[in-house]
Amino acid sequence: MVNIKQIAKQAGVSVTTVSRVLNHHPYVSEDKRLRVQQVIEQNSYTPNSQAISLIRGKTRTVGLILPFSHHPYYHAIIAGVMEEAYQYGYHVLLCQTSYNPDQEREYLHMLSTRQVDGVISCSRVLPWAEFQSYSESGPIVVCEYTEQSNLSAVYTDHYDAFCSGIQYLLDRGYTRIGYCVGRKTSASSQARFRAYQNTLHAAGLEVYSEWIFPDCIHMSDGEQIAKQIAKMDKPPSALIVTGDEAAAGVMLGARQYGLRIPDQLAIIGYDNQPISAGLQLTTIDQNLQEIGRQAFSLFYERSLDPTLTSAKRLIPYTLIERSSV
Amino acid sequence: MVNIKQIAKQAGVSVTTVSRVLNHHPYVSEDKRLRVQQVIEQNSYTPNSQAISLIRGKTRTVGLILPFSHHPYYHAIIAGVMEEAYQYGYHVLLCQTSYNPDQEREYLHMLSTRQVDGVISCSRVLPWAEFQSYSESGPIVVCEYTEQSNLSAVYTDHYDAFCSGIQYLLDRGYTRIGYCVGRKTSASSQARFRAYQNTLHAAGLEVYSEWIFPDCIHMSDGEQIAKQIAKMDKPPSALIVTGDEAAAGVMLGARQYGLRIPDQLAIIGYDNQPISAGLQLTTIDQNLQEIGRQAFSLFYERSLDPTLTSAKRLIPYTLIERSSV
DNA sequence: ATGAAAGCGCTAACAG
DNA sequence: CTGTTAGCGCTTTCAT
Numbered sequence A, B: 001m002v003n004i005k006q007i008a009k010q011a012g013v014s015v016t017t018v019s020r021v022l023n024h025h026p027y028v029s030e031d032k033r034l035r036v037q038q039v040i041e042q043n044s045y046t047p048n049s050q051a052i053s054l055i056r057g058k059t060r061t062v063g064l065i066l067p068f069s070h071h072p073y074y075h076a077i078i079a080g081v082m083e084e085a086y087q088y089g090y091h092v093l094l095c096q097t098s099y100n101p102d103q104e105r106e107y108l109h110m111l112s113t114r115q116v117d118g119v120i121s122c123s124r125v126l127p128w129a130e131f132q133s134y135s136e137s138g139p140i141v142v143c144e145y146t147e148q149s150n151l152s153a154v155y156t157d158h159y160d161a162f163c164s165g166i167q168y169l170l171d172r173g174y175t176r177i178g179y180c181v182g183r184k185t186s187a188s189s190q191a192r193f194r195a196y197q198n199t200l201h202a203a204g205l206e207v208y209s210e211w212i213f214p215d216c217i218h219m220s221d222g223e224q225i226a227k228q229i230a231k232m233d234k235p236p237s238a239l240i241v242t243g244d245e246a247a248a249g250v251m252l253g254a255r256q257y258g259l260r261i262p263d264q265l266a267i268i269g270y271d272n273q274p275i276s277a278g279l280q281l282t283t284i285d286q287n288l289q290e291i292g293r294q295a296f297s298l299f300y301e302r303s304l305d306p307t308l309t310s311a312k313r314l315i316p317y318t319l320i321e322r323s324s325v
Numbered sequence C: 001a002t003g004a005a006a007g008c009g010c011t012a013a014c015a016g
Numbered sequence D: 001c002t003g004t005t006a007g008c009g010c011t012t013t014c015a016t
Helices: A004-011 A015-022 A030-042 A049-056 A072-087 A101-112 A128-137 A158-171 A187-202 A219-231 A244-256 A274-278 A288-304 B004-011 B015-022 B030-042 B049-056 B072-087 B101-112 B128-137 B158-171 B187-202 B219-231 B244-256 B274-278 B288-304
Strands: A061-066 A091-096 A118-121 A140-142 A152-155 A177-180 A238-241 A266-270 A282-285 A312-314 A318-320 B061-066 B091-096 B118-121 B140-142 B152-155 B177-180 B238-241 B266-270 B282-285 B312-314 B318-320
Touching: A004 A015, A004 A030, A015 A030, A049 B049, A061 A072, A061 A101, A072 A091, A072 A244, A072 A288, A072 B072, A072 B091, A091 A101, A091 B072, A101 A118, A101 A128, A118 A288, A128 A140, A140 A288, A152 A288, A158 A177, A158 A187, A158 A238, A158 A266, A158 A282, A158 A318, A177 A187, A177 A219, A177 A244, A219 A238, A219 A244, A219 B274, A238 A244, A244 A266, A244 A274, A244 B274, A274 B219, A274 B244, B004 B015, B004 B030, B015 B030, B061 B072, B061 B101, B072 B091, B072 B244, B072 B288, B091 B101, B101 B118, B101 B128, B118 B288, B128 B140, B140 B288, B152 B288, B158 B177, B158 B187, B158 B238, B158 B266, B158 B282, B158 B318, B177 B187, B177 B219, B177 B244, B219 B238, B219 B244, B238 B244, B244 B266, B244 B274
Parallel strands: A061 A091, A061 A118, A118 A140, A140 A152, A152 A312, A177 A238, A238 A266, A266 A282, B061 B091, B061 B118, B118 B140, B140 B152, B152 B312, B177 B238, B238 B266, B266 B282
Antiparallel strands: A091 B091, A282 A318, B282 B318
16 A cells, blocks of 8 residues: 655655645646656545544544334435535434334544544433543534533424324314324433423323324334224224335235225325335424435534534424324 | 553553554463453543554455345345445445446555455446456445446346246247336346247247336336327236335335236246235245345455455345236 | 553644 | 655554
8 A cells, every 4th residue: 555655755745745746736737737647647646544643533424323223214315424424525324223212322532543434313211421422532413302502402392292183183173083103211202201291282082092092103113003993992093104114014014904194094195205105104204314315414514613513403394284183 | 532552651651552452362460451441441442443443454344235224135145245244344335326327436546545344336337347347446236137247246147137038928928028127228138038038939029129127226117118009009917026125116116006816917027025925916036035045155254365366156046926917 | 561662654833 | 846754543563
C-alpha cells in the first residue's frame, strides 16, 4: 500500500505539498500540483482514511441503532437516514441490538471510542439516565419523545395521533374499538393507552382490556389476532393496529376466519407502508422517512457545531383514508 | 478525551504496560494490572479505535453495497449479513448506490482507503473488469453468480430455480405461462429468460414476449401488471414473479381487476417473504438470509487469511407450495 | 516483568 | 509558495 511519503518522494516534493494538493489548498504552484497529481494517478494512491479520522477526530460516520433490521418500520427510517447522510457525504453504520441492553451499550460505546461521530437510536432499552450519559462523547438523536436535556429527539405525537384515529372511528359510528401495539411497555404504547382511555371515556364508552392486543409486530401476529377476534363473544368492531404489516396480517386473517372488512371489523393501520396501499388499508402515516431524515440532520448540525444544544422535532402525521374503515 | 498516555501517567506506569493490560497480554504483574484497571475505570477510558485501526490496518467493518434499502429482498440479505457479522464482532457499513456507477465506485473505493476491510455487493452495475479491480485492496463478495476469479460469490442458480418453477406450473397443466422480473438486463433476468425459453420449447410450447413483464419490483408494479393482464386478449394463465412483494401486488391487483387466483391466474412468487405466507402465495425460497450469512463468512475467511483464493458458494432454493397455484 | 522509542499515515503550525 | 517538524493515540520491537 503506497503512502503519502512515497508519493512525495516520487514527485520530488514534501509530504506537506502532497497533502495540500490532496486537500485542494491554495498556494501550490501549478507545476508541482500537476506533478503530484500525476504521481498519485500512476500509483492509484488514495489517502488512508483511518489516519485522517485519527488526526481530525472525525469519522464522518453515524451509528444507526435499531432492534432488528427485519421490519418495514425500520427500513423506512433507514432509508430516510441514508438519504440525508449521503447528501452530506456521511456513512451509516448499522447497529442491531435485538433489544439487548448489553449490545446497546456496546454500540453507544462506539461514540467513546470515536468509531462514529454520533448515534441515531430507534430503540432505546437502557434507562434514560445511562443512555443519556453516552452523549458526553457525541451527539445522540432518538426517534421517540424524550425530555432528557442532552438528547436530540425526532418524534411523532403518538397520543395525539392515536386520539385522532379513535375519533375517526367514533365519528363513523364505531363504538367497540380495540387496538394492537408492539411492545406494551414502550413509551409510545403507554401514550396510546392513555389516548385510548381518555378518548373513550370522553365519549362515554367503556374500555375493555380484552380489546387491547400487545406484541403485535409482524404479519403473523396480526393473523393470530384476527383468529382470536373471530372467536370472541364480544369482539371489537374496529381496530387500530400500530404498523401496516401487522394490520395487513389482521386483514388477511380476518378474511381467512370469515370477518368482513370493514363491515364486521374496521381497521386503521400505521405508517403508510406500500402494503397498506395494496390492501386499501386506511392508515396513519407518521412519515417515517422524514423522521429518519430529520434525525440525521439533527445529528449533523450538532456534529458540526458541538456547542449547539439538543433539539426536539415533532413530525406531523396524516390520516390516509382508504377503504378498511 | 483521556488517552493512554494520561492513564499511564496516573497509574504510574508506561504506556506499554497500559497497552498490555488493555490487550490482555501476559507478563504484567498483578498489582500493576489492578492499578491500571482502576485508573481506566475511574476515567472511563476507552481506546481510540481509529488509532488502533490505523496501526493494525484493519477496521473490523465490512461495507454492504446495495442499490436501495427500500425493499424486503435487501432486508433479508442485510439481516443475514448482520447476524453473522455480529457473531464475529464486525460492523456493517451500509452503502446505497441507487444503481449509480459513480456511487458504486466511491463505495468500492473505501476498500482502498482502508475504511472497510472488505465489501459485500448485492448490486453491481460497474463492468466486471473494473469491479474486480478493486479486489486488490481487499476481499469482495458478490451475491450473484460470477466467473471472475478474484471475486467470491454466493448465489442462487436462477436458471435452475426458474426451470423448476415453470416445470411446476407445466405439471399442473398450465400452458400459458408468463413471468415478471426486475431489471431486464441483470444477469439473473437473462438466465431466467433462457430457462423460460428452453423449458417451454422442450414442452413444445410457444414463447410470447407479451407475457414477459420487466421492471416489476415493488408492490405497485405488480398491481399494474395485473391490470394489464386483465385487459389482455390473450392473457397468461400463470405467472412467476421474482419477488413476493411484487407477486403480492399482482395478487391484490388481480383481485381488484376481477381475476380469480389461481383459477384465472396462478402465481409463483420468490423469496418466501412474510407477505407470501400471509397471502398463501406459493413461492420459491432462495434463502436470502443464508445468502447474507454466507457472504459475510466468505468475506471473513478471506479477511483473516488474505492468501486464501476466492470461493463460490451455491445456495439451494426450495419451492414452497401454498395456494396461489 | 517493564519501559523507551520508533513508527502507522496523515495534517497543521511554523518558519522560511 | 514550500518544507521541517511535531504530533493524533496506539502497538510493538528491543533492550533492560
